[in-house]
Amino acid sequence: MDTAKQIHNENSWLFDNEKLIEKLESAYQGTSDEKQSGSVLRCYGFKASNMNFIIDEATACEILEESNIHFVPLSATWLIGVSNIRGDVVPIIDLEKLINGDDTNAEYKNRKLAIIGKGENTIGIELDELPVLLEFDKRKKLNDFSNQAERIRPFIQYAYTKDDDIWFCINFPSFIQSISF
Amino acid sequence: MINSSIISNISINKKLTILFISVAIGFAITTAAYWFKVMNERESIERTNLFIEYSNLISEAQKNYFKVRRFEKDFLLSISASTGQTYNNTPLDEHAKHVSLLEDNMVELRNLGDKINASRSEEVVINEIEMPVEYIPELVTQASTVVDNYKTSFSDIVKFNQFVGFTDNDGLRLKAKQLLNSIESNLETANNPKLLVSIANLRFNEKHILQSIDLTESYENLKIETQEFKNILKRTALNLQNKNILVNYIDDYLNIIDEIVTNKRNANEYTELYDFMLGPMFDEMGRSSQLSIIQNQAALEKDTIVATIVVSILLIAIAILISSLLFYFGDSIRKPINKLLNTIHDVNKGNLNARVNSDQKDEFGELAESFDQLLDEKVAQLSYSEKENEELNESVIKLIKAVAQLSKKDFTVKVPVSEDITGAVGDSLNLLTKQTADALINVRTISSQVAGVSNIVHKQSRLVMAVAEQERKQVEHTVVELNKSSDAMNKISEDAEDANERADNAIKNTQYALTAVNRSVEGINSIRDTIRETEKRIKRLGERSQEITGIVNLINSIAERTHILALNASMHASAAGEAGRGFAVVAEEVQRLAESAREATTEIDTLVNNIRIETKDTVTAMNKAITQVADGTQLAEQAGEAMQHTEKSTEDLVKAVEKITISSKDQANVSQQIVEKSKEIVLNTRKTDKYLQKQATNTNNLVKFSKKLLSTIRTFNLPEKDSDPYNINVATIDVPEISDAMKKQDVDASGNDKVVNA
Structure with a gap:
């Protein structure tokens, strides 16, 4: 009895992670009923510049904080500055000013940044809140984007409503390429 | 013979001086003789040492001389026998070395000879012939001259031999050898063995000439052989020219041999000369030194004997002289002393006419004369004393008779007064008798007065006894009262002691209370310190809470970063x-964990904030408590001060009570002492009473004795007196009656002490 208890104590970490293992197994072996049905979309979303964005699977995104942002003189007003992200010079932009065409100079508020894109088509966006895992009802998908800002409208792929908020999925690579610094 | 009268006339001081000078001179002469003997011995020993050294040096010189001669012979032998190409110089070097040593010896001998000559040496006797002292230095000088000559001669010998040739290859010997070789070479053609034999004989003789000392025979043989050679040569078949050549050769050879013989003879002559000169000279020197030592020792013995005889004779002469002087001086002292003693014995036997009658002029003569004078004076004094004694006896008898009458108590008798010494005694006795009679008269008068006064004293003593009895009773009553007073004082003292003990207890209680108050103050102070320490610790707890907040913020930050990392991972x-x-599943779980951590940290932060608030409240409460404790401490300190005042007051009270106690004890002691003193007074009063009774008895006795004295004095027959200076009227003395005195005493006592009524 003592030996069995000792073995149990030695492998207690295994029993503590049983739930995790079950989740892992379920993640590799199959999907939930809802997902199988395709009515629910699980993806991350974040808030920036008073707008809600969805990060789809095709978009590379990384959250950074406390990055050193260097001011670029004589640049566009919406350009907060540039930052060195693992060797790549990434422009940090104020999305609200860019979309709304505000002429006042943007200021970095030392918030968290969402680094979106890969390679040369990478930009940094100042976040209002950290991204959260969201589940959208596919049936609440929006198709009319006429009310949205002209600057961003061509790049909206889709949008869902959730709790009276509209969440946009932007084709960030195209949007980035469209931006002329 | 010494005249005894002359010695008798010399004073004793002069005799002693003569004796002392004689002894001093005798010892001085003896010492000088002994000193001369010692110095002579010393000189003789020094001379002997010089001769011994001289003998040693002669032996050394002889040794070196023998070595010189030996190396000389070695040299001669080596040159005569040498046939080699070179000559060995060793004998010549050794010869020169020892010649040098011999010269040194001779120099030293000359120096020593001078020393011997300088010393006072006796004549040297050699072979029973006395020689002068200078013989030895002369001998040494001659030997030195011979050594120098020998050195010169030996150099000549060497030159002769060098001319002859040390070897066959030099000098005349080489020439001789060459000539014989030439003859031999020319004889080869002759083929005549006789000639060759003749040549061999020539060489034999030549060699013999070179090696032997006696050259004559060899030289003659060689000359005969040369003639024989010529004769044989004539008979040979050689041509004439060769014969002439050979004859010339043999003549030349003979001439060379002649020169060799001449030089060898000269050399041998020198050698033989020194064989007979130096050796005996050294022998003579050695013998003379030995003889000198023996002779010197003999002289020393002779001097020693002579000195001993002289010293002995001197000592005997001094002893005879001193003995003679002592005999005569002693005789001159002994005779007058004996004469003086005989005179004293005669005087002791009663012969007052015996006298010394000395005719000496010295101190004994003066002593005898003084003694005779003394005897004359003493005899005169003795006869005068006898006469005086007879007169004195008569006066004494008279005095005794008068004293016998005085012994019969008759003071009217007069003692006869004579002119001698007893006259003063008689006057004194008369004066004494008169004074005694006057004194007795006075005694009689005073005795009658004493009798009267004794009666008065007797009455007064009775009165005093009555008064003393009364005083005794009063004193006893006083003692009783004092005892009561003493008991009361003792009671007061005990009460004071009790009060003192109670005051001590009060002090102890006060001190206990003060200690308790002090402890309370200390406890409150301790509480205040504890509260302050608690406050500090609570403040530290608040600081720790802030640190926890910092850590929580850090954890929160980490959780947030973890959240972001998990978010990135999930995305x-x-x-x-x-x-x-x-x-993605793992990342989500990590994200959740990070979220949980953040929530936990938020809760911790909330809790910590609550702790800080509680801590702050606690600190405030603590401060209030500290204030209250400080107030309590102040109150306790005030109570302590009040207790100290109380303690001080109590101590003052205790001191006052102690003073009372001490004073009451002192008073009790004083009372006790007064009681004791009163008892002593009672005892003394009783003693006084007793003594007064004795005094009364004695007063009665005094009256009786005064009466008896009067009756005794009346037995003397005294001369009549006109007036009595000590006559006192006894009846005029006022003596109070006892009853009156007692009454007066009662009056005095009733005024002071009513207890006494007796």
């Missing part, structure tokens, strides 16, 4: 599609 996993699904 990357989502981007990876199907492949990142498992990783």
Whole structure:
């Protein structure tokens, strides 16, 4: 009895992670009923510049904080500055000013940044809140984007409503390429 | 013979001086003789040492001389026998070395000879012939001259031999050898063995000439052989020219041999000369030194004997002289002393006419004369004393008779007064008798007065006894009262002691209370310190809470970062599609953990904030408590001060009570002492009473004795007196009656002490 208890104590970490293992197994072996049905979309979303964005699977995104942002003189007003992200010079932009065409100079508020894109088509966006895992009802998908800002409208792929908020999925690579610094 | 009268006339001081000078001179002469003997011995020993040294040096010189001669012979032998190409110089070097040593010896001998000559040496006797002292230095000088000559001669010998040739290859010997060789070479053609034999004989004789000392025979043989050679040569078949050549050769050879013989003879002559000169000279020197030592020792013995005889004779002469002087001086002292003693014996036997009658002029003569004078004076004094004694006896008898009458108590008798010494005694006795009679008269008068006064004293003593009895009773009553007073004082003292003990207890209680108050103050102070320490610790707890807040913030920050990392991981996993699904699960779990951590930290932060608030409240409460404790401490200190005042007051009270106690004890002691003194007074009063009774008895006795004295004095027959200076009227003395005195005493006592009524 003592030996069995000792073995149990030695492998207690295994029993503590049983739930995790079950989740892992379920993640590799199959999907939930809802997902199988395709009515629910699980993806991350974040808030920036008073707008809600969805990060789809095709978009590379990384959250950074406390990055050193260097001011670029004589640049566009919406350009907060540039930052060195693992060797790549990434422009940090104020999305609200860019979309709304505000002429006042943007200021970095030392918030968290969402680094979106890969390679040369990478930009940094100042976040209002950290991204959260969201589940959208596919049936609440929006198709009319006429009310949205002209600057961003061509790049909206889709949008869902959730709790009276509209969440946009932007084709960030195209949007980035469209931006002329 | 010494005249005894002359010695008798010399004073004793002069005799002693003569004796002392004689002894001093005798010892001085003896010492000088002994000193001369010692110095002579010393000189003789020094001379002997010089001769011994001289003998040693002669032996050394002889040794070197023998070595010189030996190396000389070695040299001669080596040159005569040498046939080699070179000559060995060793004998010549050794010869020169020892010649040098011999010269040194001779120099030293000359110096020593001078020393011997300088010393006072006796004549040297050699072979029973006395020689002068200078013989030895002369001998040494001659030997030195001979040594020098020998050195010169030996150099000549060497030159002769060098001319002859040390070897066959030099000098005349070489020439001789060459000539014989030439003859031999020319004889080869002759083929005549006789000539060759003749040549061999020539060489034999030549060699013999070179090696032997006696050259004559060899030389003659060689000359005969040369003639024989010429004769044989004539008979040979050689041509004439060769014969002439050979004859010339043999003549030349003979001439060379002649020169060799001449030189060898000269050399041998020198050698033989020194054989007979130096050796005997050294022998003579050695013998003379030995003889000198023996002779010197003999002289020393002779001097020693002579000195001993002289000293002995001197000592005997001094002894005879001193003995003679002592005999005569002693005789001159002994005779007058004996004469003086005989005179004293005669005087002792009663012969007052015996006298010394000395005719000596010295101190004994003066002594005898003084003694005779003394005897004359003493005899005169003795006869005068006898006469005086007879007169004195008569006066004394008279005095005794008068004293016998006085012994019969008759003071009217007069003692006869004579002119001698007893006259003064008689006057004194008369004066004494008169004074005694006057004194007795006075005694009689005073005795009658004493009798009267004794009666008065007797009455007064009775009165005093009555008064003393009364005083005794009063004193006893006083003692009783004092005892009561003493008991009361003792009671007061005990009460004071009790009060003192109670005051001590009060002090102890006060001190206990003060200690308790002090402890309370200390306890309150301790509480205040504890509260302050608690306050500090609570403040530290608040500081720790702030640190915890910092740590919580750090954890929160880490959780947030973890959250972001998990978010990134999840997003990357989502981007990876199907492949990142498992990783997305892990990332989500990590994200949740980070979220849980953040929530936990938020809760901790809330709790810590609550703790800080509580801590702050606690600190405030603590401060209030500290204030209250400080007030309590102040109150306790005030109570302590009040207790100290109380303690001080109590101590003052105790001191006052102690003073009372001490004073009451002192008073009790004083009372006790007064009681004791009163008892002593009672005892003394009783003693006084007793003594007064004795005094009364004695007063009665005094009256009786005064009466008896009067009756005794009346037995003397005294001369009549006109007036009595000590006559006192006894009846005029006022003596109070006892009853009156007692009454007066009662009056005095009733005024002071009513207890006494007796």
